[in-house]
Amino acid sequence: MPASQTTYQVQNSLYVMTPGAYVHLDNTTVRIEIERETRLRVPLHHVGSLVCFGNIMVSPALMHRLADEGKSLILLDSSGRFKARLEGPVSGNILLRQAQYRANENKNGSITIARAIIAGKLRNSRSVLLRGARETQNADESAQLTAAAESLAASLRAVPGSPDLDSLRGTEGEAARRYFSVLGLIVKPAMREHFSLPGRSRRPPRDRLNAVLSFLYSMLMNDCRSALESIGLDPQLGFLHAVRPGRAALALDIQEEFRSILADRFALTLINRSQLTVKDFDQREGGSVLLNDQGRRAVVAAWQERKLEEITHPLLETKVPIGILPFVQARVLARFLRGDLDGYLPFLAKT
Template sequence: MKKSYYLFNPGRMSREDNTLKFAVTDDNGNESSTKYIPVETVDNLYVFGSLDTNSTLYNFLGKEHISVHFFDYYEHYTGSYMPKDYLLAGKMIIAQTNVHSNFRERLSLAQKLTEGAAFNMLKNLRYYNNRQKDTSEQISRIEFLTESILSTTDIDMLMGIEGNIRSSYYEAFSIIINDFEMGQRSKRPPSNEINAMISFINSLCYTLCLDMIYHTQLNPTISFLHQPGERRYSLALDLSEIFKPILVDRLIFSLLNKKQIQASDFDHKLNSCLLKESGRKIIVKSWDEKINETIKHRSLGRNVSYKHLVKLECYKLTKHILNIEEYKPFKAWW
């Protein structure tokens, strides 16, 4: 079974036959230890330290359809190496472009995406509200805002409502999470522990969505809720809105409330808070376990992983764009 590999240490990667050789290096470029990774076990690579390699390796990774995602010192996602789009089809690109260009069709699809995200946020808040965490004020506010989604007349208006929904949702984090305060949402740089975790795991969710899009005929640069010009792979941003409450936020609540991540796992600097390597390793291990965990799918009648749920969402978008079946956003039932 293929899996993700997370590279935290700086190192040098090369190809040896059908194996990836990763040599950890020190500040002077001297190799200290070496790990060999059979290429058939690699789904994708996440690079958090400096990586020294060459075009020969990337040609090899491209042929094996292995993507590489890069993060900077501040844990921000900076970009991806994506192999050649081997599943892209002209018919699909034209249809996807037509939906984006049609004002009413794009707005309708963007509203559905926003509705799905709001539903999953409310699902989280109601869960904790029933467990002695009073999130009733935030629930009422989001319910009120959700009612106005379908009455929006353009994307900017819809994005404004989506922003207000998420702002109200984040207000509840300090109620749900023990021992840590959320405060205002801050990204570059994160101002405290919760913000640092949100930014880091949001990036993991974004790259997961990008990987799943890559394995379908969808074009990741043509989006519906977010403007394509904002980021290169803006469709991944659209999809991640739906799955962040389920994959990202629930993981944050669990890790902090169960004290798997503690204050000692963060590095506080001037006006910023970053995860230490110890914290990042705990998170990526829990993230991998989470996305590979399976649940009984109500429609399919079989167990599917959370990771596969994202791919299924891509297939649903594909069917909608090709006028096969109307898109209905994923809504958590547990």
């Protein structure tokens, strides 16, 4: 996949978060009205997908137009949890999907892809910890981060010998627990009173940092799913995550490589730079913590800017926008499934 033969365009998702907003089509423009007052106009060709949080009204004409142009309408609840997705007819090469189904049914082929995904995840997670160890001014915390990174290195060495998916998932699960046990040390000391991370918690998140991570993971998963669909892969049929009705298992697979280097590192940056504060979160009954409307807007705006920043892709050996990294990996997976590559090559960030 030479860089000279590949053209990428980052099309931003349009996020609508104000309850009661009405989104409709005005010729070739998407218009957003709140209490019958126009608040935003966006040319439709600039919109890659429309993402609606909570109680948002979308006109039938816009739904049809999105479907006709292969753009997705994604419905999330007010906290950012996935609810539904509307899209047009499935596109893509049926031969590619057949190759995907055959690889999934072949235990050796399936475990090979799953091992590569977990190897990429562990190496990228280790990169985040080592970077944190280098940047901290506290020698003891640097030692803890380095020790956790070495533990992940041991898990990484165990991946090739994992005989089956259960064993591989066990290795990944233990590594994830070790990773999250020290990730909070990368938060600046001055911010830790309000942004601690005792471990990973979800459904619901129990602290502010976990709330940010869950929200970012949801947006990242949607980007991965769009990437897979854009080249004709079936996002429901994965190799690492178990297949369940309504679950985009392959999108979750691809997401694993990017969790630490895109979502986790980005969340830490938002907190350490005070782009998120206590005022951006709400405490709910039962102990759950969620981003409020102000917080979600801040994260979405920063996330969209982040996706436009460029990074050198190790396989392409050229700079590409961060927003298209999932699309590049979807193409790499497709090439492997077609037999053009000897193995699936996960995305690896620089250490």
